[in-house]
Amino acid sequence: MLVLVGAFNVISGLTSLFRPDYYVVVAGELLVFDFTAWGWIWLALGAVQVVAGAGCLGGQRWARVAGIGLAGLAAIGHLAFLAAFPLWGLISIALCVLVMYALVVPDENSLG
Template identity: 85%
Template sequence: MSSPGTEEQGASSGTGRAEWKAPDQAASPAGSSGWLAFGGWVLVLAGAFNIIAGLASLFRPDYYVVAPGALLVFDFTLWGWIWLAVGVVQVLAGAGCLGGQRWARIAGIGLAGLAAIGHVAFLAAFPLWGLISIALSVLVMYALVVPDKNAVA
């Protein structure tokens, strides 16, 4: 029994003092991890950025640094539709990752790889942003490939 006004903080040692201990954490649901949540949010963010790039390509092609014929492949209109489509699917996959869906994790890895390759081809139009987007894509791939906390080898 503890004396009035004091609370027991954990298992007591042989000295009669109460020791601090972390409370038992509730078991997390299978398939959830901090990396998966991080990857999901970064995938949503990268998707939003790709949607913005797609809309800018469609409505303001003069926003980009190079002339339309200087892109590695395609023109600004087609790139606009590509980035818009990839961005929307990335946002959906990111939401699926946040919900712990395995299909979304696999799709997110593929979409991040596809976006990284696409940004290499679009690099001449917006070099600094292209490099940042490639780095985000690699970060998403890493976060979604890291095994879950409860995974067994």
């Protein structure tokens, strides 16, 4: 799920950089920053999420901790970006919450 959310954020970043007219509002109506800044934020955050997701697939503890923090940051970011694409923002926040839950719940192998 973390790799998927990261890929979605990379796509959102590329869309913000190359097609700012795709979104519902103009850049001046965003809560903070403009579409170029959000494009770089989503691109960087998504790339790091994909790397952390790959680490999670490899069973790395650092990747789980990083994934929880990155999903939290992404949820907050989507909340600030909500005016640009409301429905997708809500879906992304829900996916981030699911990722955080999945990474917090201990796996069966670590229980004994």
